[in-house]
Amino acid sequence: MIQRGRVFSFSFVLIFLLAVVLAGCGGNNNAASNANATEAPAANAGTATEAPAATTEPAAKKPTVAFVYIGPPGDGGYTYQHDQGRLYMEKELGIKADFVENVPESADAERMITELAQSHDIVFTTSFGYMDYTLNVAKKFPNVKFLHASGYKTSENMGTYFGKNYEASYLTGIAAGKMTKNNQLGYVGAFPISEVIYNLNAYTLGAQSVNPDVKVSVVWTNTWYDPTTERQAAISLLDKGADVLLAYQDSPATLQAAAERGAFAGGNDSDMSKYAPDNYLTNPVWNWGPYYVKAVQSVMDGTWKSEQYSGDMIDGMIELAPFGNKVPDDVKKLVEDAKAKIISGDLDVFTGPISDIAGNVKVQEGQKLTLEEVLAMNWLVKGVEGTIPQ
């Protein structure tokens, strides 16, 4: 019995040690970025003690900046674009920013934002789900500036920023409407929330502007990133007959599924042409860099004030990815013309008459939706085949 007990206790100790070591390894990537974050407080603690000296000459002091990411910067999509923006800002302003990746949209986020707020002057929280946590932390740190992407809540020291990516969705729709052979488009939507809905509607309106008979079938995956599920969604659309797909998702799974069947497809957030150049259409792309430079610069100048910033194709926050190899020149020209009109202000995506699926007129002839109305959109335009789960 003694023998047995010894073996068991030995193995328990060993497995415990292993688990500790493994857990350490497991968190390695986070640890690496946390190291950034924890180094920063240390560095800042140094400056904090010299704070009286620093306040006498504020012009010489550059703000410390931190970013909170929902995914890894290598996701090739949403977080990747934010990270590119961070790098651009660092280069332009000569500021080294910290970032923490893979922060879940839960109480963990509030803890992380609080930690960053203790040691930074500006904190960018880059995902919708951070909204309430950012607001809570903002109340506790009135001297820190918080900037939250895609939300709608603000305070004295918390602003929001996002962009009219539906303008690029509209342009993508024009290309899709021209490329389809059977007038059946497919849309893989992540969640039935307004952000996805107004992009889907803009895509549909874009396609209808060049091809009035076009129909857009939509499926909801209820996930931002899950290649298996996205692929299943894409295949079910292809099986239904759609020959051009657009995915408001973070992985290129839809593009690959379409490529296997010789259909066209686009993704979201960043240029995905490298995954299937011959089957790539185009899609909206985020370009955050110029905004980050502007925001940090305004804090440095002392001109910053809380606002709901909305970027567009004019200031370059929204762009269209380069077209795939097989998109013909006349289609490109149509899109470029429409893009020029959007930039010049002659074309507004949500200009009436627009009716919803049931045929109710939602936007009267000659009227335009305000930005607030667009951001709160919860209805589908006529021509979309699908439902919004209630």
Added chain:
Amino acid sequence: MDFTTQLLIAAISAGTPLLLATLGGILNERAGIIQLGAEGLMLMGAVITCIVYIRSGSLIVALLATVAVTAVLGLLHSFLCVTLRANQTMSGLAMTLFGSGLSAYLGKPISGIPLPGTSPKLHMSWLEPIPVIGKIFSNMDYLTWFSLLLVLVLHLLIHRTSWGLHLRAVGDSPATADVMGIRVQLIRYSYVIAGAALIGLAGADMVLAYAPTWNEGLTAGRGWIAVGLVIFARWNPLRALFCAYFFGALDSLGFRIQLLGSVVPSYFLKMIPYIVTILVLMYLGYRNRNKPSGTPEALGVPYIREQRF
């Protein structure tokens, strides 16, 4: 193509990684060792495939490397569970944590880089004229064919050969097997290693067939589903085939119902696989209430020679 054929094709496509991982789990557990590390092993399989495929450009080399690396992880698991007689649940969970963390770390440099190719397909044009079967089988990829072949091989191995008899003996009653001159430790080691390698291949299949690039957390919980399917299939390879495709079909069915213009919210449709699983488990549990459960008797119990329990 009609609805059923399309659904079958989608089911096979969604079910193949599940099938490979489930078969790996069955091998593991038939030898009496619990395998809860499937999620981590799949992630490791996926990341190694991506790294080696991108660096070497050769799919064969990538798959061999995947098998080798996940086999080493299987060796670690069996060393812990067989030689050190550690708690198998703990070891499996550690494997999952380890695999998810390490794969994320290793994958950093190649994250988002497209693979040089996707899963190669075996075109068999002579099958095409046959109605349903032709549509399904004429254009499947090699890994799918491999998984189908494997089902047959494992079924015969486990139920029709003396090796299989040894395996079952080790899983059901290691003491008896030991008395009969079967090398319990060796058998447990080999099957845990082979099982881990199969689960690694499941991860490889996910990157090759679904999204042609590595991203952290790519399996999105499929490893855990495979852990469940091992039990669902009652440790039987043929049933594993059925269960994996059944699950694949249900996964795809939700979207098809959405497209038919159903009024059922998509959240509910996403629950279909899980609700049906519960219902099937209830039904099977009721129907088989008087039969042995099929669980290897010595599952989770470390074997110590001459030890009385």
